[in-house]
Amino acid sequence: MKKETLEKRTKIANDIMYYIYTHIDTNIDIEELSLDLNISKFHMHRIFKEIFGRNIYESIKSIRLQKASNLLLTNKYSTISSIVNSCGYSSQSSFIKIFKERFGMSPKEWKNGGYKEYSNEIIKQSKFAMKSKANFENITPTIVKAKAIESYYIRNRGYNKNIEATWQKLQTWVLTNNIKSYKRAALFHDNPTITPLDECQYIACIIVDDEKSIKSDRIPKFKIAEGVYARFDLKAKAEDLLPFIQWVYHEWLPKSEYETTTKPSYAIYDKLDFIDGDDEFEFSFYVSINY
16 A cells, blocks of 8 residues: 555544544534545445444444543443433443443443452453552642643554554654654543453644644644643653542542543643653643542
């Protein structure tokens, strides 16, 4: 396949995935989406499966379930019914059936603490994370109103070793374009402590301060959503990242009396160990909240 053709197809698939994530609380109309993208439904389905390895409907089903499972553990003041509606489900009974098939327990059992055992099994998938001895109890976030942020990105399927190669590609793009002033960020569409690590959608982003001279045929753009966020500032070793995210979602959020939304969390890095080479991260982690 020609490079130009692959880039075009990748952009279409990424646009579809971005649309799904940002409209997960609605009835996603594939017909309307194909009109917006100006391609046939058949072509759209074929490209998406070629790039992501599964069809659009499977992805919508999986993303809805991931979002709902996360809200069930963080939003203790929300009913199961309201969470189901906010993730685009039209029927609570069908949601309960699908949920049991995926997680081996009912939404109520999950909400009442069943998620902890499930999450700990996922953490055990990462030998790296199992080394962590970090304690996060003394970290206090700052509540901020964040503006929408334009970013260039590469999507990485899986919270795994491939992330390092993805960041190296982005760094090559930065150097090729002589970009002097920029920030590095990551978007976590899925909570990697309750979504199997090989299924997580991790997005590596470059936020450019001055875009006038950027040529971006290869690297697409999207916006990180504006909103109210709890911002956690910390230094951590690589093995501490998954335990930290687990602590935010499973300890801090349920105790804080805040609730989260379907907007993805994101991190902005001052230091990234893949690039800076010293096995340490300095970053601000933003988790969407309301009260």
